[in-house]
Amino acid sequence: MSEYIIELDKLTKKFGDFTAVNEVSFSVRPGEIIGYLGPNGSGKTTTMRMLLGLLRPTFGSARVLGFDIERDSEQIRPLVGYMSQKFALYEDLTVLENMQFYAGVYGLGDSASRERINTVLELIGLTEHSRAMASDMSGGWRQRLALGIALVHQPRLLFLDEPTSGVDPSARREFWDLIYTLAEQGTTIFVSTHYMDEAEHCGRVGIMFRGRLMAMDTPDALKQTYLPGKAWDIDADDLLPALEALEQTPGITQAGLLGDRLHAITDGDAHDAASLQAALVERGVADAQVAEADPTLEDVFVALAGHGAAQE
Ligand SMILES: Nc1ncnc2c1ncn2[C@@H]1O[C@H](COP(=O)(O)OP(=O)(O)OP(=O)(O)O)[C@@H](O)[C@H]1O
Ligand SMILES: [Mg+2]
Known part of the structure; x- marks a missing residue:
């Protein structure tokens, strides 16, 4: 297997005549936190959905964890976590029940899932609130629960699509602390955002503009090169x-x-x-x-x- 955990080669998605993702190429090493920065409609979600095997590329190719995104998408999905931009919680279930449901979806056995759910609840700081109804929770808690759900099967690679949009600044900071903790534990993180300050926290940042990846580098190197x-x-x-x-x-x-x-x-x-x-x-x-x-x-x-x- 290559040294890269994600590798894109001119990945392209067209919707009719419109090119949403235009020949995007980059590689990600294990353990990196990659920020994917860009305004609305610049192609961030479309890139992620192709990498997850949820959308077929028009041209180009990509490998995730060594698997081809078109040919081997079934192998990729159980190994990666995905917090989608429009994540859905079961509103009439509690925190714990939401986690148990998704543990079931990923085929975790009863005892494995109990142990894993406890670990994840601790990590996301919701152990004390495991009986809270999803429908009663604040934006920050909902975001953390959605992250917990994306982590329940212990993925090595996590895709987070604008995970902090719409939450208050202190909840955003707490969420980023969690992202660091996960990275320290060895999880590779690919996170889209349109908050410039969040991108500053990433190891490397890719800047998307109208479907093109304009640059990808460390925040300092980007500033030195382009300013x-x-x-x-x-x-x-x-x-x-x-x-x-x-x-x-x-x-x-x-x-x-x-x-x-x-x-x-x-x-x-x-x-x-x-x-x-x-x-x-x-x-x-x-x-x-x-x-x-x-x-x-x-x-x-x-x-x-x-x-x-x-x-x-
Ligand atoms: N299924 C689709 N059919 C047609 N156009 C689409 C489809 N999905 C996305 N697009 C268009 O592709 C472009 C890129 O969309 P995408 O959702 O990837 O952007 P984004 O960077 O995630 O934006 P946002 O910050 O708003 O989430 C947008 O102009 C969008 O309208
Ligand atoms: Mg998006």
């Missing part, structure tokens, strides 16, 4: 004129709103704080405060999306 300048935070009383001024300033490759301030990327050594400040004053923005900032994956995404859109 060869500096990042700046700029505050001003009136942000829109300041943004216009930035857009007219030579040496700025991208600028936009970030929360309640502006964020800009400069080309190479084109600017320091003083020269940026001077450029803003020259364009009528006298009160701007300029501070060097850390580049973010959002910046990388904007740079790559601009590049991708220009190619089309």
